[in-house]
Amino acid sequence: MSLHPRRRLRGAAVLAAGVVVGLALAACSSSGGSSGGSTSAGGAAGGSAALDAALSKGGELTYWTWTPSAKAQVAAFEQAYPNVKVNLVDTGGAGDNNTKLQNAIKAGSGAPDVVQVEYQSLLQFVLPKDLVDLTKYGFGDLKSKYSASTWGAVTGANGIWGLPQDSGPMALFYNKTVFDKYGLTVPKTWDDYIAEAKKLHAADPTKFFVNDTGDAGMTTSLIWQAGGRPFKSDGEKVSINLQDPGSKKFADMWNQLNEGGLLGNIPGWSDQWFKALGDGTIATLVTGGWMPGVFEASVPAGKGQWRVAPMPTFGSDTATAENGGSTEVVVKQSKNPELAAAFLRWLNSDPASVKVFLASGGFPATTADLESADFQGKTDDYFGGQQVNKVIVDSSKNVGTGWQYLPWQSYANSIFSDTVGKAFLNKSDINEGLKAWQDQNVTYGKAQGFTVTAG
Amino acid sequence: MSVTGRPETKVSAAVVLTDASPATSLPRRRRSLAGLWFVVPFLAVFLFVLVVPVLYSLYLSVFQDKLIGGRSFVGLANYSQLFSDPKFWDGLGRVALFLAVQVPVMLGLALVAALAIDSGRLHGAPFFRMSVFLPYAVPGVVAVLMWGFMYGDQFGLAGNINKLVGHELLTPLSPQWILVAIGNIVTWEFVGYNMLIFYSALRSVPSDLYEAAAIDGAGAWRVVFSIKLPALRQAIVIATIFSIIGSFQLFNEPNILRTLIPSVIATYFTPNMYAYNLSFAGQQYAYAATLAIVMGVVTAVIAYVVQLRGSREANR
Numbered sequence: 001m002s003l004h005p006r007r008r009l010r011g012a013a014v015l016a017a018g019v020v021v022g023l024a025l026a027a028c029s030s031s032g033g034s035s036g037g038s039t040s041a042g043g044a045a046g047g048s049a050a051l052d053a054a055l056s057k058g059g060e061l062t063y064w065t066w067t068p069s070a071k072a073q074v075a076a077f078e079q080a081y082p083n084v085k086v087n088l089v090d091t092g093g094a095g096d097n098n099t100k101l102q103n104a105i106k107a108g109s110g111a112p113d114v115v116q117v118e119y120q121s122l123l124q125f126v127l128p129k130d131l132v133d134l135t136k137y138g139f140g141d142l143k144s145k146y147s148a149s150t151w152g153a154v155t156g157a158n159g160i161w162g163l164p165q166d167s168g169p170m171a172l173f174y175n176k177t178v179f180d181k182y183g184l185t186v187p188k189t190w191d192d193y194i195a196e197a198k199k200l201h202a203a204d205p206t207k208f209f210v211n212d213t214g215d216a217g218m219t220t221s222l223i224w225q226a227g228g229r230p231f232k233s234d235g236e237k238v239s240i241n242l243q244d245p246g247s248k249k250f251a252d253m254w255n256q257l258n259e260g261g262l263l264g265n266i267p268g269w270s271d272q273w274f275k276a277l278g279d280g281t282i283a284t285l286v287t288g289g290w291m292p293g294v295f296e297a298s299v300p301a302g303k304g305q306w307r308v309a310p311m312p313t314f315g316s317d318t319a320t321a322e323n324g325g326s327t328e329v330v331v332k333q334s335k336n337p338e339l340a341a342a343f344l345r346w347l348n349s350d351p352a353s354v355k356v357f358l359a360s361g362g363f364p365a366t367t368a369d370l371e372s373a374d375f376q377g378k379t380d381d382y383f384g385g386q387q388v389n390k391v392i393v394d395s396s397k398n399v400g401t402g403w404q405y406l407p408w409q410s411y412a413n414s415i416f417s418d419t420v421g422k423a424f425l426n427k428s429d430i431n432e433g434l435k436a437w438q439d440q441n442v443t444y445g446k447a448q449g450f451t452v453t454a455g
Numbered sequence: 456m457s458v459t460g461r462p463e464t465k466v467s468a469a470v471v472l473t474d475a476s477p478a479t480s481l482p483r484r485r486r487s488l489a490g491l492w493f494v495v496p497f498l499a500v501f502l503f504v505l506v507v508p509v510l511y512s513l514y515l516s517v518f519q520d521k522l523i524g525g526r527s528f529v530g531l532a533n534y535s536q537l538f539s540d541p542k543f544w545d546g547l548g549r550v551a552l553f554l555a556v557q558v559p560v561m562l563g564l565a566l567v568a569a570l571a572i573d574s575g576r577l578h579g580a581p582f583f584r585m586s587v588f589l590p591y592a593v594p595g596v597v598a599v600l601m602w603g604f605m606y607g608d609q610f611g612l613a614g615n616i617n618k619l620v621g622h623e624l625l626t627p628l629s630p631q632w633i634l635v636a637i638g639n640i641v642t643w644e645f646v647g648y649n650m651l652i653f654y655s656a657l658r659s660v661p662s663d664l665y666e667a668a669a670i671d672g673a674g675a676w677r678v679v680f681s682i683k684l685p686a687l688r689q690a691i692v693i694a695t696i697f698s699i700i701g702s703f704q705l706f707n708e709p710n711i712l713r714t715l716i717p718s719v720i721a722t723y724f725t726p727n728m729y730a731y732n733l734s735f736a737g738q739q740y741a742y743a744a745t746l747a748i749v750m751g752v753v754t755a756v757i758a759y760v761v762q763l764r765g766s767r768e769a770n771r
Contacts, residue, residue, distance in 0.1 A: 099735045106740070124738075127522050214718050236523050265609075267717060272610050407522065414722060414736035421718030425630070444737065449523030 048138035051342035058083025069360035113340035119153040133159035150365035163348035164365035168288025168324035169396035208264030214421035216413035224321035241455025242434040288323035289392035293361025515744035533745040542723035554702040569653035588647035656690035692765030
């Protein structure tokens with residue numbers, strides 16, 4: 001398996017503002033060594049001291065993930081803490097990972113100590129109380145290390161459930177070779193985007209300006225950008241309105257591409273898709289900031305052809321959105337939660353670990369790295385020497401606030417193709433598909449014991 | 456739940472088979488426990504891989520799991536919900552249609568192949584026997600991936616042919632053709648297997664029957680209709696039952712093709728896919744268990760009817 005499925009980090013359950021405030025770090029951390037990794041100074045000292053003790057005492061942990069850098073990170077950790085042994089299990093991708101985790105939790109044994117979970121799937125493990133609340137280990141002190149949106153994604157429901165691993169502020173990726181050949185200009189707004197799509201289709205119908213066969217992560221992210229907030233949840237109360245003004249705004253815009261036959265019917269993450277990205281069949285892609293790593297690993301043929309630009313906007317509204325992102329969490333089944341929490345703390349906050357993560361093309365959640373001149377100024381040969389990170393960091397400053405996912409988002413996404421997908425298949429009104437998706441989610445939510453109101 | 460659903464339906468059909476065979480009436484003997492030890496290994500496996508999972512599924516099916524509120528007893532509510540669930544009927548209707556069309560086609564082809572290879576008029580019969588059987592040796596997942604590439608109307612063989620002809624001639628992955636496309640894969644996979652069942656049944660026909668037929672002056676067709684087909688009756692019944700079970704359990708082919716065409720193949724395309732998605736995406740284990748039990752019963756009943764009909768005709 002190559003990188004594709006494992007990089008399928010869709011949607012981020014971001015509950016708070018996406019504005020990255022360049023807060024200073026509470027403490028400079030010593031990487032590795034016996035000092036206990038990076039611990040912020042002061043506050044909840046009892047909890048964090050317990051983690052330091054657990055680290056020096058040592059033990060064995062199991063860690064499930066599909067992060068490409070996991071192996072190198074674990075090696076660095078074991079070197080720094082020789083008493084701890086980490087059994088790394090590659091779960092291949094978010095879907096399989098969730099399925100395995102659900103089953104192990106259901107079975108009552110066999111779950112890992114530490115596991116990667118997408119932001120959008122976090123609530124479905126938090127609500128049945130499957131995870132350890134990390135507040136008692138002093139994790140609250142780490143808040144200032146992370147961008148507000150990712151911190152919001154791992155907290156809520158009166159607890160801290162993990163530490164952010166990465167984030168996915170969205171940007172526009174486009175194939176410059178195709179743009180030059182057909183005289184296309186980089187679109188600033190979605191109206192421009194549609195106009196350019198028509199232009200390309202008229203010039204060469206075998207090329208697609210964009211492909212979309214109905215992708216839940218893409219749709220929810222664009223609704224997010226359009227200002228829609230279709231899902232609201234507060235504990236057991238959930239409201240769903242996939243016809244709120246923002247959702248309609250998205251659907252009416254995307255309908256012009258869908259009903260106009262301008263969307264390529266190549267499913268994302270398929271072999272065809274990777275091929276089409278490399279040979280110029282697909283000209284643009286609007287997705288999360290982790291995409292450059294995927295390009296470099298899985299689309300070698302596109303080297304030097306692709307560029308990055310800010311995500312097209314809805315008119316003069318500069319809002320952007322996020323797509324994807326994961327956290328690591330500690331499972332309640334863990335026999336040694338203190339050691340697990342200590343490993344997790346090192347994994348997603350220690351500079352030594354984040355450095356390894358960045359080297360493999362990850363897009364960080366830590367503000368120090370997002371703000372660093374090194375990170376933003378890094379040029380990328382794949383993108384013709386462009387400063388890719390800078391474009392994506394700029395996007396992260398304009399992420400719309402207050403977005404929430406459903407507490408059962410991964411199930412909702414699984415039935416997306418049954419409902420909204422049909423509108424894509426038939427090139428018909430996406431609003432109708434969204435209504436059908438809403439109806440099935442209302443039914444499911446009620447069956448799961450939530451109080452659901454449909455808007 | 457599909458996992459427990461599989462052995463359950465398979466073995467229940469096997470039970471049906473043995474039930475219908477004529478009862479052996481031995482004279483009453485003194486009871487000896489020695490025989491018991493011979494069946495203990497079987498009974499233990501039977502208990503743990505069949506009886507226990509079925510009982511557990513039955514137990515699960517009267518509960519409901521909720522994200523909020525956990526597990527609660529709901530009696531037969533899952534069953535009444537299932538019977539009014541349009542997604543369940545949609546999937547069941549689809550596999551029934553598949554069964555009605557694909558199974559006769561596949562068994563017909565297998566029969567023709569077996570008769571041809573058995574006829575003795577075919578040059579290189581062993582080669583044909585082997586090559587017809589070969590697809591069955593290809594792992595199912597690999598076979599579907601392979602066909603998926605050929606079906607692809609963007610980059611696949613179908614796409615190349617369309618480009619050559621200049622218009623959309625072949626669209627095997629479109630909603631109109633997808634069931635036919637899946638039927639084609641399944642037929643390709645299992646014709647050889649069924650051919651082998653028929654062929655081995657033909658090989659067990661005593662040669663004096665053929666000699667007698669030759670003496671009576673019967674031609675090749677007469678031999679086929681009066682000797683070979685009657686000899687094949689029981690094998691056809693068994694192959695039909697296997698195929699019915701296979702059709703109702705249709706899962707691999709659509710589930711793998713789904714990654715290519717997620718909006719054409721729904722999550723409830725077949726009952727097994729529905730059960731799989733209910734439990735593993737939706738965490739509705741209890742409801743999935745209900746579905747598995749109902750499908751097990753439906754399959755067993757249909758297999759039993761076929762068995763009953765098959766043996767009645769044989770007794771005539």
